[in-house]
Amino acid sequence: MKTTGNTILITGGTSGLGLGLAQRFAAAGNTVVVAGRRTALLAEIEAENPGITGLEMDVAVPASIQNGFETITASHPDLNVVITMAGIMQPEDLTTAGFLETAEATITTNLLGTIRTVAAFTEFLQGRPDAAFMTVSSGLAFVPLAMTPTYNATKAAVHSFTEILRLQLAESGVEVLELIPPAVATTLLGQDEDTSGRAMPVDEYLDEVFEILSTRPDEKQVMVERVKMLRFAEVDGAYDRVLHMLAGSH
Numbered sequence: 395m396k397t398t399g400n401t402i403l404i405t406g407g408t409s410g411l412g413l414g415l416a417q418r419f420a421a422a423g424n425t426v427v428v429a430g431r432r433t434a435l436l437a438e439i440e441a442e443n444p445g446i447t448g449l450e451m452d453v454a455v456p457a458s459i460q461n462g463f464e465t466i467t468a469s470h471p472d473l474n475v476v477i478t479m480a481g482i483m484q485p486e487d488l489t490t491a492g493f494l495e496t497a498e499a500t501i502t503t504n505l506l507g508t509i510r511t512v513a514a515f516t517e518f519l520q521g522r523p524d525a526a527f528m529t530v531s532s533g534l535a536f537v538p539l540a541m542t543p544t545y546n547a548t549k550a551a552v553h554s555f556t557e558i559l560r561l562q563l564a565e566s567g568v569e570v571l572e573l574i575p576p577a578v579a580t581t582l583l584g585q586d587e588d589t590s591g592r593a594m595p596v597d598e599y600l601d602e603v604f605e606i607l608s609t610r611p612d613e614k615q616v617m618v619e620r621v622k623m624l625r626f627a628e629v630d631g632a633y634d635r636v637l638h639m640l641a642g643s644h
C-alpha cells in the first residue's frame with residue numbers, strides 16, 4: 395500500500411498500536427480517522443492531533459459498525475484504507491466454566507468485529523483507487539500463549555480469513571495486508587508494565603512497521619524481525635520448544 399495521500403480508518407485507534415500508527419500515518423501526509431468506544435478519549439485525540447478525527451464505533455455491535463460506515467463515508471468519501479485494529483486480550487482458565495464469557499466477548503470483538511467491519515466496507519473500497527484492507531493478527535496466531543486460548547484462536551482465524559480475503563479481492567484492486575505484531579508494550583494485557591524486556595517498546599515496533607510499509611510496499615504480511623520466531627516456529631521445527639517457552643513465561 396502507499397504510505398501517503400490516503401484517507402485511512404483505524405478501528406481500535408484510541409490507544410496503543412492503533413493510535414501510534416494513526417499518528418505516524420498523519421505525520422506522513424494521510425488523512426486519518428480513529429474509531430473506538432471511549433468518546434472522551436476520541437475528543438482528547440482530536441484536540442491533540444490536528445490531522446486525526448475521531449469516530450465512535452463499537453465493533454462488537456453490528457449497528458454501531460453500520461452507523462460508523464455511514465458517518466465516515468459521508469464525511470470522508472475519499473476513504474481508501476481500512477485497518478481493523480480493534481481487539482481485546484484477556485486470560486482464561488479452561489478448567490472452570492467461567493471462562494466462557496471472556497471467550498465469547500473475545501470472539502465477538504476480535505473475530506466477528508473484523509469480519510463485520512470487512513463486510514461493511516468491502517463494496518465501498520472496491521470502488522476506490524489505491525484501496526486496502528489491513529487486518530491485525532498476532533504472532534500468537536502461529537504459536538498460542540497458554541493463558542489466552544480464545545485470543546490465540548481468534549488471531550489464527552483472522553490470519554486464515556485474511557489469506558482468503560486477499561485471494562477473493564485479487565481482481566478488485568483492493569490490496570489486503572496483515573499486520574502480525576509480536577508482544578508490544580501496550581495496555582492490551584498489561585505488557586506496558588512488564589519490565590522483563592519480552593514486550594517490544596511501542597515506538598520501536600511502529601518505527602520498524604513504518605519502515606517496512608515505506609520500503610517494501612508489496613509486503614502482504616507485515617512482520618518485524620521480533621515476530622519471526624513465532625511466525626515461522628513450525629517451519630523452523632521449533633514449534634514445541636516455543637510453545638513450552640511461552641507457557642513457562644507466565
Ligand SMILES: NC(=O)c1ccc[n+]([C@@H]2O[C@H](COP(=O)([O-])OP(=O)(O)OC[C@H]3O[C@@H](n4cnc5c(N)ncnc54)[C@H](OP(=O)(O)O)[C@@H]3O)[C@@H](O)[C@H]2O)c1
Nearest residue numbers: 406408409410411430431432452453480481577578580582
Ligand atoms: N500489544 C501487543 O502485544 C499485540 C500483539 C499482537 C497483536 N496485537 C493486536 O493489536 C491490536 C491493538 O492492540 P494494542 O496492543 O494496541 O492494545 P490497546 O491499547 O488495548 O488497544 C486496543 C484498541 O482496541 C479498541 N477496542 C477494543 N474493543 C473494541 C470494540 N468493541 N470496538 C471498538 N474498538 C475496540 C480500543 O478502543 P476503545 O477501548 O476506545 O474501544 C483500543 O483502541 C489488537 O487487535 C491486538 O490484538 C497486539
